[in-house]
Each structure stands twice: as C-alpha cells, then as structure tokens.
Amino acid sequence: xxxxxxxxxxxxxxxxxxxxxxxxxxxxxxxxxxxxxxxxxxxxxxxxxxxxxxxxxxxxxxxxxxxxxxxxxxxxxxxxxxxxxxxxxxxxxxxxxxxxxxxxxxxxxxxxxxxxxxxxxxxxxxxxxxxxxxxxxxxxxxxxxxxxxxxxxxxxxxxxxxxxxxxxxxxxxxxxxxxxxxxxxxxxxxxxxxxxxxxxxxxxxxxxxxxxxxxxxxxxxxxxxxxxxxxxxxxxxxxxxxxxxxxxxxxxxxxxxxxxxxxxxxxxxxxxxxxxxxxxxxxxxxxxxxxxxxxxxxxxxxxxxxxxxxxxxxx
Ligand SMILES: [Zn+2]
Numbered sequence: 001x002x003x004x005x006x007x008x009x010x011x012x013x014x015x016x017x018x019x020x021x022x023x024x025x026x027x028x029x030x031x032x033x034x035x036x037x038x039x040x041x042x043x044x045x046x047x048x049x050x051x052x053x054x055x056x057x058x059x060x061x062x063x064x065x066x067x068x069x070x071x072x073x074x075x076x077x078x079x080x081x082x083x084x085x086x087x088x089x090x091x092x093x094x095x096x097x098x099x100x101x102x103x104x105x106x107x108x109x110x111x112x113x114x115x116x117x118x119x120x121x122x123x124x125x126x127x128x129x130x131x132x133x134x135x136x137x138x139x140x141x142x143x144x145x146x147x148x149x150x151x152x153x154x155x156x157x158x159x160x161x162x163x164x165x166x167x168x169x170x171x172x173x174x175x176x177x178x179x180x181x182x183x184x185x186x187x188x189x190x191x192x193x194x195x196x197x198x199x200x201x202x203x204x205x206x207x208x209x210x211x212x213x214x215x216x217x218x219x220x221x222x223x224x225x226x227x228x229x230x231x232x233x234x235x236x237x238x239x240x241x242x243x244x245x246x247x248x249x250x251x252x253x254x255x256x257x258x259x260x261x262x263x264x265x266x267x268x269x270x271x272x273x274x275x276x277x278x279x280x281x282x283x284x285x286x287x288x289x290x291x292x293x294x295x296x297x298x299x300x301x302x303x304x305x306x307x308x309x310x311x312x313x314x315x
Contacts, residue, residue, distance in 0.1 A: 052212025053253025061267030100211030118155030
C-alpha cells in the first residue's frame with residue numbers, strides 16, 4: 001500500500017516561492033471555465049466554487065487531522081498548478097488557517113502551503129488505494145495518513161511560499177479584510193465599495209471589498225439587504241445592511257457545514273446542509289420568501305444572478 005508514496009520525492013525547505021505564478025483570481029475561475037458561451041453562465045457549474053463557508057468547513061475538518069504531523073512525502077501533478085505540492089515535504093504542520101477562499105497550512109520551517117480549491121477541489125484523507133485519476137496532489141503524513149487534493153476540473157492551485165509572503169499570489173495578496181475583521185466596520189465597507197464603479201455584486205466577487213464571498217453568498221446577502229446587484233453605488237445605510245447580512249449568511253453557511261450543490265465535500269466526504277436554507281440563490285421562478293414576488297434570474301457581468309425585483313429595486 002505504501003508503494004505509491006515513492007512515486008516522486010523532493011526536498012523541501014528551500015524557502016523560495018513555488019507554484020505561485022499559476023494562481024489567478026477566484027472571481028474569474030468559474031467564468032473562464034464556462035466553455036462556449038451560450039448566453040451566459042452555464043447551469044452545470046453555477047455556484048460550484050467553494051466560498052468562505054465551504055473553505056472554513058474544510059479547514060476545521062483538516063485541522064485535527066494534520067496539525068503536529070510531519071509531511072514525509074508528497075506528489076503534485078506535473079502542471080504549474082500542482083507541481084509545488086512536493087515542496088511541502090519535510091516540515092511539520094503547525095496550523096491550518098484560511099484567508100478568504102485560500103487554505104493556509106503553516107509549516108514549521110516558516111513556509112506556508114497554500115491551497116485554493118478552485119471549482120471542484122476536494123481535500124480528504126485517502127481512504128483506499130491510489131486509483132483515483134482526479135487526484136492532483138497528495139501529502140503523506142508521519143502517522144500513515146495521506147492527505148489528497150482531488151480536483152476534476154483542475155481549477156485548483158497549490159503553492160508553497162515563505163509564511164505570509166503572498167506577493168507571488170496577487171489575488172490572495174489583494175484581498176479585502178476578512179468579514180469579521182474588527183477593523184472592518186460599516187463605514188469601512190462603504191468606503192471600499194466606493195473605490196470602484198462596477199456593479200456591487202461584481203465588486204463583492206472581486207474579493208477586494210471583503211474576502212471570501214462568491215456567487216451564492218453574494219446573491220443571498222444582497223437579497224437580504226434589499227440591494228439590487230447591479231447598483232454601482234450604495235448608500236452608507238445600504239453598506240451597513242450589506243455588511244450585517246454578509247456576516248449573517250457566511251456564519252450561517254459555516255454553521256451548516258457549507259453549501260453542497262455539486263462538488264463541494266467536507267474533509268470526511270460529507271455534504272454541507274446550507275443548500276437547504278438558501279432564500280434567494282437558485283430559486284429563480286419561485287416566490288420571494290419575503291414578499292411573494294417571483295424571483296428573477298439575470299446574467300450580470302457573465303454571472304448568473306438571482307434577485308427579487310420588489311425587494312431589490314434597481315434605482
Ligand atoms: Zn421580495
């Protein structure tokens with residue numbers, strides 16, 4: 001059973017940045033992946049990108065399994081997106097953190113293993129023999145466990161960087177504050193949203209005003225806050241409502257173990273439960289739970305978007 005561990009070996013500890021150049025913005029991944037354009041976002045990948053609650057759920061599942069363990073072997077698919085996986089071999093895992101949608105595995109040689117799940121990435125402990133063709137990277141631990149990254153569509157990324165030095169990962173480095181950052185207040189979100197005139201939902205998806213929000217939680221929060229996603233400016237009062245609702249929907253998502261629409265799985269292979277509690281996202285054609293108006297689906301900057309024309313006036 002351990003034969004596969006010797007497939008490729010590498011020494012870690014170089015301290016250099018590896019794999020970083022291949023990182024790209026999570027906000028554009030599922031758009032680029034949509035293939036031939038047929039009038040906007042294809043239904044098959046809508047909402048498939050793990051967002052903050054899904055990544056946080058993975059982080060919490062991973063933490064007790066890997067902290068304190070030494071990475072004794074590793075392998076990455078020989079593409080620029082995954083090859084850096086083997087550079088994490090050698091050190092011990094000190095902590096598992098998260099920034100936005102990025103997992104940050106702190107290594108005890110002052111480096112970080114950065115993992116972005118992309119659209120279809122799943123992290124799990126290997127349960128059987130190495131026969132899954134969609135595994136793009138794995139790390140063998142000193143307790144015999146093997147952590148593997150399965151990623152059917154290969155929009156995930158792996159990098160090993162000096163701790164907290166993310167210059168080589170521009171999307172990670174440019175992210176706005178975490179939603180619960182005590183320094184992010186109503187006024188702060190309002191000022192951040194004022195920096196750009198693109199549609200407010202598109203701004204949220206850019207990760208710059210606030211980290212971790214994707215299509216599902218943006219639709220939910222904007223609906224709850226009564227803000228049309230295509231607004232280009234918001235008032236201070238709207239920004240305050242939006243921040244409160246973003247925090248609410250993200251906290252709810254975490255409490256529910258994330259939203260599983262298709263690919264997202266927890267570390268133990270389970271599904272989240274938040275999909276059962278969405279009020280807006282994915283409910284186009286159904287009555288608004290607040291006012292009864294039929295929810296509409298529009299395509300906004302190439303992203304499928306659900307809204308209530310009554311609760312979220314355009315003006
Ligand atoms: Zn409504």
